[in-house]
Amino acid sequence: MSPGIALQDRYFPQLPCFGCGPANEQGLRLKSYAADDGLVVAHFTPWPQHDNGLGYLNGGIIATVLDCHSAAAVTHEAHQRGWPPLPGAALPYVTAGLDVRYLRPAPLDQAITLGARIVAASEAEMRAEVWVEWDGKERSRAEALWKRWRPR
Numbered sequence: 001m002s003p004g005i006a007l008q009d010r011y012f013p014q015l016p017c018f019g020c021g022p023a024n025e026q027g028l029r030l031k032s033y034a035a036d037d038g039l040v041v042a043h044f045t046p047w048p049q050h051d052n053g054l055g056y057l058n059g060g061i062i063a064t065v066l067d068c069h070s071a072a073a074v075t076h077e078a079h080q081r082g083w084p085p086l087p088g089a090a091l092p093y094v095t096a097g098l099d100v101r102y103l104r105p106a107p108l109d110q111a112i113t114l115g116a117r118i119v120a121a122s123e124a125e126m127r128a129e130v131w132v133e134w135d136g137k138e139r140s141r142a143e144a145l146w147k148r149w150r151p152r
Contacts, residue, residue: 004033006019006022007076008031008033009022012075015076020069028044028068031052032114032116038115040076040115044111053109056106056107059100062132064101065112066098066100066132069130072116074093078093078126083148086148086151087151089150089151091149095145096145098143099142101141102139104139105139106140108134110134111134112137125145127143
């Protein structure tokens with residue numbers, strides 16, 4: 001896999017999202033890349049401020065990067081299928097649900113790997129599986145539900 005341009009930079013470079021927005025200088029600035037096998041991958045290095053109080057990565061930050069990484073996968077899939085954002089929408093889909101499971105602690109002082117895969121797609125909604133790995137083990141997993149963003 002050649003990383004090339006991050007999906008966030010390709011599809012929503014002006015987005016100020018805290019987790020993945022390239023336009024948010026104080027945000028996490030997650031960068032996700034499409035792999036040849038249909039997966040979307042990212043690496044994220046936590047900051048010391050992301051401590052859960054016990055020396056591990058905070059669960060809220062984990063949920064944020066899972067949500068934002070699934071956003072990259074869903075947006076990429078939407079563009080691949082010819083479903084770009086509707087007029088007035090910054091993204092083609094918005095998060096409608098995120099069911100997170102915390103399996104093991106994630107480190108605070110080392111990079112984690114994120115993976116995502118689209119498991120169901122229609123123009124009305126998409127579902128993605130997304131996970132955090134470190135040291136060869138899954139640390140958390142989520143199912144993300146995304147609905148078509150129809151500005152009112």
